[in-house]
Amino acid sequence: MRIAIHGKSTGPEAQACISDLLQCLADIDAFLAISSEYKNDLAEKHFHPKIEQTFDRSDDLSNYDFIISLGGDGTILDTITFTKESELPIVGINLGRLGFLATTPREAVNEVVQKLNAGDYKIESRSLIHVDSNQGLFEPFNFGLNELTITKKETSSMIVVHTYVDGEYLNSYWADGLIISTPTGSTGYSLSSGGPLVHPTQKNFIISPVSPHNLAVRPIIVSDQSKITFEVEGRSREFMISLDSRSLTVDDTVEISVQREQFEAKLVRFGDSNYFDTLRNKLNWGLDARN
Numbered sequence: 255m256r257i258a259i260h261g262k263s264t265g266p267e268a269q270a271c272i273s274d275l276l277q278c279l280a281d282i283d284a285f286l287a288i289s290s291e292y293k294n295d296l297a298e299k300h301f302h303p304k305i306e307q308t309f310d311r312s313d314d315l316s317n318y319d320f321i322i323s324l325g326g327d328g329t330i331l332d333t334i335t336f337t338k339e340s341e342l343p344i345v346g347i348n349l350g351r352l353g354f355l356a357t358t359p360r361e362a363v364n365e366v367v368q369k370l371n372a373g374d375y376k377i378e379s380r381s382l383i384h385v386d387s388n389q390g391l392f393e394p395f396n397f398g399l400n401e402l403t404i405t406k407k408e409t410s411s412m413i414v415v416h417t418y419v420d421g422e423y424l425n426s427y428w429a430d431g432l433i434i435s436t437p438t439g440s441t442g443y444s445l446s447s448g449g450p451l452v453h454p455t456q457k458n459f460i461i462s463p464v465s466p467h468n469l470a471v472r473p474i475i476v477s478d479q480s481k482i483t484f485e486v487e488g489r490s491r492e493f494m495i496s497l498d499s500r501s502l503t504v505d506d507t508v509e510i511s512v513q514r515e516q517f518e519a520k521l522v523r524f525g526d527s528n529y530f531d532t533l534r535n536k537l538n539w540g541l542d543a544r545n
Contacts, residue, residue, distance in 0.1 A: 286307065407492050
């Protein structure tokens with residue numbers, strides 16, 4: 255097998271996990287490469303994993319079998335900027351906290367490698383959101399797994415986001431911001447802003463206002479075959495645009511639209527656990543004396 259490795263965590267737990275991972279991969283004679291970014295981060299902590307081959311975001315990883323993401327959900331969001339059109343399957347090892355996406359615990363590293371080698375896994379496809387703008391925002395990585403967020407900057411007054419779906423006027427949101435989420439992102443920022451949970455196999459976008467001034471305005475689900483466009487205004491001419499974990503400051507001359515990306519993210523899953531198991535475990539559903 256050919257395995258790529260990327261991560262964000264660099265502390266003692268991550269280093270111990272990498273050491274175990276390298277030993278397990280050596281046992282099956284896997285060819286390894288590590289992102290140069292992660293290798294440099296680890297070197298700053300005086301940890302030097304014995305992997306000579308490196309790769310960058312601009313490289314094509316289609317000749318690899320898997321990429322292992324060491325960290326939390328944020329690390330998987332970052333890893334997708336490496337996989338891009340290759341749709342290289344991502345194995346998420348959870349060194350973070352909640353772990354909706356990176357569901358495999360660090361203690362299961364040996365088991366994960368053995369199951370990969372034996373072909374004992376399944377792959378889930380997740381849709382991505384694609385962002386276009388007249389200022390080239392986030393290019394060439396103008397896609398994300400969770401959401402695009404338009405928000406006011408710092409403590410400035412609320413903004414107004416005029417929103418159109420396939421050219422038809424939807425609403426002008428007077429709010430602290432607006433979230434356009436994929437089904438995968440429905441368990442993230444959208445959820446904390448009152449948005450619904452949507453199964454990741456559905457073909458939708460969820461539009462959720464952040465602290466709307468008009469309390470009658472509620473989240474709405476639209477088809478991800480739609481093109482959604484925005485015009486933003488406010489007392490302050492600057493506001494924030496976030497795509498997953500990446501953020502930029504822009505002014506009110508920017509023109510933004512979103513639609514479904516042409517390629518997808520592929521997440522590797524092991525065992526019989528499913529999305530509903532994850533919801534119960536991560537959101538503590540069922541913690542009731544009656545259950």
